[in-house]
Structures are given as C-alpha cells and as structure tokens.
Amino acid sequence: MLKLQWLQVHQFRSVNPGTRLSFSPSFNVLLGRNGTGKTLLLDLLAAVASSDFTAMALEPFELEYALSADTGRITVRVRNVPVMPQDGPAGSGLSMDIVVSPRDMAWPLVIRREGLQVTVSREGDTSLVVQERLAPEVAGRLWLVLMSGGIAWVEKTGEGTSTVEPLLAMAREVSALAGLSRFDEGLAYFEQLYQVELRLSRRAEGVLATGTGLASEALLDGLRRLAAAQWGSARYVVPSDAVPFLRDASRLLGFTSAEASLVPLEASPEGKYESLTLGGLELDFLGPGDTRVSARQLGHGQKRLLALQHYLARARAVVVVDEVAHSLHPQLVRASVEPLKGRQSFFTSQSPVLMDLLAFESAEHVRASLVVCRREEDTGLLTWEDPSPEAAERLFTASAAAPGQMGALLQAQGLW
Known part of the structure; x- marks a missing residue:
C-alpha cells in the first residue's frame, strides 16, 4: 500500500511557506489549539495522499x-x-x-x-x-x-x-486511494450514508450491481447475491453478516445484528437486459426481544460510530479522521483505532483518550508521528512542524517512565 512519506508546502493559503513534515507509516496525530489549521491540514493530506x-x-x-x-x-x-x-x-x-x-x-x-x-x-x-x-x-x-x-x-x-x-x-x-476524504468531526458523513442509489442489471451471466454515493462494496455484493435469488421483490434486505461495517457497528453498539434495506425506485429494460434502480436506504439495528432501532434514531455518538465504521471499511490504505474521539466512549475509541495499525492514519483529537493510546519506540518515532500546529500571532500564518529533536527526546523519555499518560505529558511539555 502506498503511504505518504513527507510533504513540503511552498504555497497554500495562509500556511508558512517552506513548511516540511515527515510522517509515520502508521499513526500520525495533529496537535494544536482551535484555529491552528488542523482540519485544513487533514483536508490537504487527503488530497495529497490520494493525489x-x-x-x-x-x-x-x-x-x-x-x-x-x-x-x-x-x-x-x-x-x-x-x-x-x-x-x-x-x-x-x-x-x-x-x-x-x-x-x-x-x-x-x-x-x-x-x-x-x-x-x-x-x-x-x-x-x-x-x-x-x-x-x-x-x-x-x-x-x-x-x-x-x-x-x-x-x-x-x-x-x-x-x-x-x-x-x-x-x-x-x-x-485505489481515489475518493479519500476527511471523516468530519460531526455527522455529515452519517447523513451521506443515505444519499446512495444502487443499480442492478440482470444478465445471462448473473446480476451486476453498481452504486453512487457511499455505497460500500460489501453492500453491493450482498445486494447482488440477494437480487439474483429474489429479483422483483418489493424490498431487499441485506443482513449485517454480509456487510462487515454494519456487523462491526452492531457488535460495538451492543446490538445482536443489523440489516440494510432498499426499495425499487425504477425498473426498465436495457435492450436484452433488465435493470432496477434501488434507493430509500434504511439501516436498522436488532436487539433482544425483537427490538428494532432505526439508525436515524440512534444517539449522536452511536451515529458517529456507525459512520466511522463505514468510513474505515472504505479507507483501506490511508485514514484521515477529524476529532476521532468526539462523542465516543473511550472503549469505542480504542476499538475503532487499534485495528488500524497496519494503515497510515492521520487524526486530530481534543480528547486525551486518543493521546493515551499512543506508544512510541524512539524519539525519532515521536518526531515522525506528531505534527504540532500553531498560528503566528504577529503574521497570522499557520505553522505546522514536527517536534524538535530535543522535544521528541524529552517526550519519549517521559512516556517510557509513565506509559498511558501521553495526554498529560503532551500538555506538560507544551506540545498540545
């Protein structure tokens, strides 16, 4: 998988010209106060990583x-x-x-x-x-x-x-990185989950499925198999066992299972083929006693977790997430982040939950994994930089003596 090694900014909005950053092939965390350009940097990283x-x-x-x-x-x-x-x-x-x-x-x-x-x-x-x-x-x-x-x-x-x-x-x-974008700090991605339209085409060799919007490959594949057996149904229901992001979300949220359902919007012949357009996506979670909860009725944090699982299922090589811990229980943050160690990830967070998950192998690893974001008071320019060698050495030494306390250590050393 391709990963971003380094980035140099010669000209981009109000970023200090000459800014140069190096990156870790695994976790990268952007540190800084509000207004220091962290979200802007995430958007830029998504554009650069996807080229x-x-x-x-x-x-x-x-x-x-x-x-x-x-x-x-x-x-x-x-x-x-x-x-x-x-x-x-x-x-x-x-x-x-x-x-x-x-x-x-x-x-x-x-x-x-x-x-x-x-x-x-x-x-x-x-x-x-x-x-x-x-x-x-x-x-x-x-x-x-x-x-x-x-x-x-x-x-x-x-x-x-x-x-x-x-x-x-x-x-x-x-x-393969096409379409990479920043996972936002709110629920915009969750709302986009419903803005999908799927198209089925039945041919002699089987059913083909294509989609617009954020239609996942697993959902398309599950729908294709379902339509092959149930062509002409008034409603198509794909169980979570066939859709990994939905399966993982139901498990993490404490439900027994979930399902995705779509209804036909239009049916028309295409020469010798039959085609079917599906929409009206609904996501439902099932619990004990046949309880059913629509994803639209979930709480803010639950919706965000569902959206995050969908995003992570699509972003297989590089992950760009803004405020990853926002509205999530610490256990859910850990469960979402720890499986990503094989992917290159770029995060922001104003919560110590993410910071306390970080562990470094050396001072150089600290430098490659952290980006300190500031805004110059006199010029208003955004300054993004790797920690200095001295700051990285101090942080690495302190973290070895107090593991699991990274948030407090970063604040104590003025890096966050």
Whole structure:
C-alpha cells in the first residue's frame, strides 16, 4: 500500500511557506489549539495522499511530496495557477514534475505535465522524450497522468507493455486511494450514508450491481447475491453478516445484528437486459426481544460510530479522521483505532483518550508521528512542524517512565 512519506508546502493559503513534515507509516496525530489549521491540514493530506487535486483547481498552490510502498516510490512537485472554467478546460493551470521509481523497473521515468501537455523521459537521459496530450477528464488526478504517460511511452517508443508494467501497477495503487476524504468531526458523513442509489442489471451471466454515493462494496455484493435469488421483490434486505461495517457497528453498539434495506425506485429494460434502480436506504439495528432501532434514531455518538465504521471499511490504505474521539466512549475509541495499525492514519483529537493510546519506540518515532500546529500571532500564518529533536527526546523519555499518560505529558511539555 502506498503511504505518504513527507510533504513540503511552498504555497497554500495562509500556511508558512517552506513548511516540511515527515510522517509515520502508521499513526500520525495533529496537535494544536482551535484555529491552528488542523482540519485544513487533514483536508490537504487527503488530497495529497490520494493525489487528486481536482477540487483545488480554483486556488493557487505549490506542493512537493513523496509516496512509497514495497513496489516503489513516487515523488511529485505540483503547482496550480487557477484558470476559470470559461478560460480553459479543467487542469489547464496545473503542472507536475513526477519521478516514478518502481522497484521492478530498470530505470525511473520522469513525467512532466504542463497544463494538458505531458512529456516522458528516462531519469537523467533526455535523448528520448515522448510527448502526449491529456484529455480534460484527467483533471487533477495523478494516477491518470501516470497511466497516460506509461501508455504513451509504450506506443511511441515501440517498447513492450511489460517495460512499464511496474509503473502502471503503481498508477493502479494510486487509483485505489481515489475518493479519500476527511471523516468530519460531526455527522455529515452519517447523513451521506443515505444519499446512495444502487443499480442492478440482470444478465445471462448473473446480476451486476453498481452504486453512487457511499455505497460500500460489501453492500453491493450482498445486494447482488440477494437480487439474483429474489429479483422483483418489493424490498431487499441485506443482513449485517454480509456487510462487515454494519456487523462491526452492531457488535460495538451492543446490538445482536443489523440489516440494510432498499426499495425499487425504477425498473426498465436495457435492450436484452433488465435493470432496477434501488434507493430509500434504511439501516436498522436488532436487539433482544425483537427490538428494532432505526439508525436515524440512534444517539449522536452511536451515529458517529456507525459512520466511522463505514468510513474505515472504505479507507483501506490511508485514514484521515477529524476529532476521532468526539462523542465516543473511550472503549469505542480504542476499538475503532487499534485495528488500524497496519494503515497510515492521520487524526486530530481534543480528547486525551486518543493521546493515551499512543506508544512510541524512539524519539525519532515521536518526531515522525506528531505534527504540532500553531498560528503566528504577529503574521497570522499557520505553522505546522514536527517536534524538535530535543522535544521528541524529552517526550519519549517521559512516556517510557509513565506509559498511558501521553495526554498529560503532551500538555506538560507544551506540545498540545
């Protein structure tokens, strides 16, 4: 899985130019008071980790960062000069300098993008330069730039596809992060759970299922199997055993099970196929004595836990969560966070519950895992930085002597 190694901000809103941060491959926690840009940084990290700058097309910025995995490394410098829609296609103000170094490729490729024009060459060798024009639909998506550059190299050099297959594999790894966003501190994500529309198509080879919004793959798969056996039903009910996020939420909330139900909105033929559009999603939890509770009737913290389980089921490589402990019992925070140790996670929290779960292996681990966020009083600029080596050493020494007291130690040392 690709993970974000470091980020340097040359220009972005009111962030201090030259800001450079390094990150841990597991937990990363943003520390600071209200108004120090923690949520802004989470949004930026989601855009950078997914390498999709489409939503930032109308603001100027210049960033540099590196993604790495067992399969190789990608370094990117991206700049944007806003171009209004009436003045040019999407992405025409974007430029990228990319070095792709797949582990199993003989040489790294350098891909340079200026607007919709791309050039590709071997690193350190400009004797052969391939040019390609991007489709406007590429917009700010890095994975499509990588795909376009790799395919253009094969087509215009005559080299076999196997030559750049490691690059294309890394492009697919980037595409797996598409749609990564910040899990908000309130219930916005919970409300989005219901804004889904699913479409079924019955063909000779079976039923296909697609969805819009936050439809989970498990829900689609469970619905596909259900529709194959019950095509034409007035209501489709998928049990929580078939939907892991719903199963986990029901267990954590103390229910015996749960179910997701949808109703047909429209049925129409598609040539020789039958299609069915489903909506009206309802999520219900079942308890002892046949009690049934709609997710809409849950308390604030329960709703947030349900939404968080859905988010974590989708964010399989990188997790970006704002105020992870907000309105959750400490046991639920622990149960949600501890299974994420294999993923790269970025959190904020004003609760010591999250902080007290942190454990560090060294002072360097402290530096890589914490980001201290401040706002300069005289300039108003946002300052984001790793703890100093001295502060990291003090915190590591203190935490070894008082395990499980990280929140108090961070406050005592002025880091939180």
